[in-house]
Amino acid sequence: MTELWNGLVKAVELIISLDPEVMQIAGRSLMIAVSSTVIGSVICIPVASIIHFNRFRGKRFLVSLIQTFYSVPTVVIGLFVFVFLSNTGPLGGLGFLHTPVAIVIGQVILITPILLGLTISALSGVDRAILDTARSLGASGLQMAVLVVKEARFAVVAAVIMGFGRAISELGISLMVGGNIRGFTRVITTAISLETSKGDIELAMALGIILIFIALVVNIVMNRIQQR
Amino acid sequence: MSLRLRNGSKIAGAVLIVVLLVGLIPGVIGCTAEEEFPLHDPLVRFKIATTTSLYDTGLWYHLEPIFEELANVEMDIVYAGTGIALEYGRRGDVDAIIVHDRAREDVFIADGYGINRRNFGYNFFLIAGPPDDPAGITGSTAAEALKKLHDEGVKDADTVKFVSRGDDSGTHAKEKLIWKEAGFDYEDVRNSGEWYVEAGKGMGPTLLMANEMQAYVMADISTFLAYNLKRDLSIEPIVDKDSIFLNVYAAIAINPETHPKAEIDIANQFINWLISDEVQEIIGTYGTAEYGRPLFFPIASCDMPGCPPVEDYTTPVPAYMK
Incomplete structure (x- = not known):
C-alpha cells in the first residue's frame, strides 16, 4: 500500500514541480502520439469513406481483415518496423531507426486498422432515414457522402480518440524502434519500463499516473470539440 | 430551412475540428524541426x-x-x-x-x-538467495553451488528455485559457462524441472522476481547493490568468491x-x-x-x-x- 501511496505523492510532486525531465518525456509522448493520430486520421478517414461508399467484391472480407488487425501486438509491429528501418533493412538508408520518426511510423501502422474499422462502423451507423430524406430532396452522391460523414462525426471523433489512446499507451513499438534514448526517444511508457527495471517503482507509478492524466486532458478537449 | 440551420451549426463544428487538427500540424512540424526531431542538427x-x-x-x-x-x-x-x-x-x-x-x-x-x-x-558476479540458504551453498565455489542448487531443486522445487536471466545476455552467458564447468549440459538443466525459472528479463526485474519467489539468482554485484538500496531485497549474496565470477x-x-x-x-x-x-x-x-x-x-x-x-x-x- 505504501508503494501505491508513495507513487501517487510522487506523481503529484512531479506534476506540481514541473520536473523538467518528466515534462520533456510527457511532452514527447504527447507530441509523438498526436503526430501519429493526425497522420493516421488524415489517411484513414478518407480511405474508410471510400471503402464505405463503394460497393465492391470482397468488401466484407476486407472489413473483417481490418478488424482482425485491431489485435496485432505492438511488439510484432515493432519487430517489423525494426527490420525495415534497421541499417541492413530495405529502408535502412533513411536512418530513421532509434528516432521519434520511427515511433510515429510504427504507431501509424498500429492505429490504422482501428481508425479504418471504427470509421467504417461510424459511417454505417448513420440512420437510413436521413439518407432517404436527403435523396428525396434531390441530393447528389457527393452531397450524400458529405452528409453521412457529418452525421457520423461523433462516432468518427470517438474512433480518433481510440486511436490516440492506443498510440500513447503502447510500449512495444517505442521500445523496439525508438530505443528509449534519454532526451531523444524516451516516452512515458518506455520510461516506466526502464524505471521499473531500475527499481524506482514509485517514479514508474508516478509516470503512469501522468500518462493517465494526459489521456484525461486530451479526452476532455476532444469531447469539447465534439459537443460544439 | 430548419434543416439547413441545423446543418449550418454542424458544418461549423466540422470546420472547427478541421481547423484545430490543421492547427496542430504546424505545431507538430515546428517541434519536428526544432527540438523533438533534431535530425538536421549540425551535431x-x-x-x-x-x-x-x-x-x-x-x-x-x-x-x-x-x-x-x-x-x-x-x-x-x-x-x-x-x-x-x-x-x-x-x-x-x-x-x-x-x-x-x-x-x-x-x-x-x-x-x-x-x-x-x-x-x-x-x-564480479555473485549468487544471491534466501538468507537461510535452504540449498546449503554457503562456502561453495560457483560450480559447486549451481550443482547443489540443481540437485536440491530437482528434489524439491518448493524450497529451492533458481531464476535465470534466460535472455542471452552476458550474465546468462556466464551462467551457462558455470553450468559447463559444473559438468552439466545446459539444455538438460533448462528442462530439469520447475525449480529452474527462466525470467527472460533484464537484471533488475530478474532480481525482483527472485526476491518475490525467495529463489536463488546470479547477478552482477553492481545491479545487486543498486537494487538492494532501492528495493531493500530480502535475498542476500551467498556465494561471491570465485575467480569465474x-x-x-x-x-x-x-x-x-x-x-x-x-x-x-x-x-x-x-x-x-x-x-x-x-x-x-x-x-x-x-x-x-x-x-x-x-x-x-x-x-x-x-x-x-x-x-x-x-x-x-x-x-x-x-x-x-x-
Whole structure:
C-alpha cells in the first residue's frame, strides 16, 4: 500500500514541480502520439469513406481483415518496423531507426486498422432515414457522402480518440524502434519500463499516473470539440 | 430551412475540428524541426548500445555529458543485453557496443563486425538467495553451488528455485559457462524441472522476481547493490568468491569496412577516452557515495586469472585509415 501511496505523492510532486525531465518525456509522448493520430486520421478517414461508399467484391472480407488487425501486438509491429528501418533493412538508408520518426511510423501502422474499422462502423451507423430524406430532396452522391460523414462525426471523433489512446499507451513499438534514448526517444511508457527495471517503482507509478492524466486532458478537449 | 440551420451549426463544428487538427500540424512540424526531431542538427549523433548493468546503475548518465562535450557529439545510448547489443552491432545500427561476454566478443570481431576492442572495467558476479540458504551453498565455489542448487531443486522445487536471466545476455552467458564447468549440459538443466525459472528479463526485474519467489539468482554485484538500496531485497549474496565470477566489460567499435556509415573516428575517440586516466578514475569511484563501495573497478587493477593482458587496455586504438 505504501508503494501505491508513495507513487501517487510522487506523481503529484512531479506534476506540481514541473520536473523538467518528466515534462520533456510527457511532452514527447504527447507530441509523438498526436503526430501519429493526425497522420493516421488524415489517411484513414478518407480511405474508410471510400471503402464505405463503394460497393465492391470482397468488401466484407476486407472489413473483417481490418478488424482482425485491431489485435496485432505492438511488439510484432515493432519487430517489423525494426527490420525495415534497421541499417541492413530495405529502408535502412533513411536512418530513421532509434528516432521519434520511427515511433510515429510504427504507431501509424498500429492505429490504422482501428481508425479504418471504427470509421467504417461510424459511417454505417448513420440512420437510413436521413439518407432517404436527403435523396428525396434531390441530393447528389457527393452531397450524400458529405452528409453521412457529418452525421457520423461523433462516432468518427470517438474512433480518433481510440486511436490516440492506443498510440500513447503502447510500449512495444517505442521500445523496439525508438530505443528509449534519454532526451531523444524516451516516452512515458518506455520510461516506466526502464524505471521499473531500475527499481524506482514509485517514479514508474508516478509516470503512469501522468500518462493517465494526459489521456484525461486530451479526452476532455476532444469531447469539447465534439459537443460544439 | 430548419434543416439547413441545423446543418449550418454542424458544418461549423466540422470546420472547427478541421481547423484545430490543421492547427496542430504546424505545431507538430515546428517541434519536428526544432527540438523533438533534431535530425538536421549540425551535431553528429554517436550511437552506442550498452549492457544493462552499466545503464541501470546510472554510470552512463554520469559519463554521457562529459563525452558529449569533449567530442562535440550528441550521444545516443541504447541499453540492451549483450545478445541484442551484438545484434545491433552486426546490423550496423550503432557505432560502438559495450558488452561483457568474451567468447561472443571474439566471434563478433572474427566475423568482421567489430574492431578495436578494449577492456575498460570489471566487477564480479555473485549468487544471491534466501538468507537461510535452504540449498546449503554457503562456502561453495560457483560450480559447486549451481550443482547443489540443481540437485536440491530437482528434489524439491518448493524450497529451492533458481531464476535465470534466460535472455542471452552476458550474465546468462556466464551462467551457462558455470553450468559447463559444473559438468552439466545446459539444455538438460533448462528442462530439469520447475525449480529452474527462466525470467527472460533484464537484471533488475530478474532480481525482483527472485526476491518475490525467495529463489536463488546470479547477478552482477553492481545491479545487486543498486537494487538492494532501492528495493531493500530480502535475498542476500551467498556465494561471491570465485575467480569465474570475474565480469569484464569491453568496448568495441563497429568495423567501418562492414558498415561504412559507422562513425569510426568518434568510436575510436570514445574507446580511448574510456581507457584514459580521467574515466578510469571515475569508474573506480562511481557509486562510493551511495553504496559505500565502488560499483566497478578500473581495468588496470585487475590482477587475477582471467584478467585481460595489460597491453589489451593500455594501448590506445589507432586512428582509422581508409
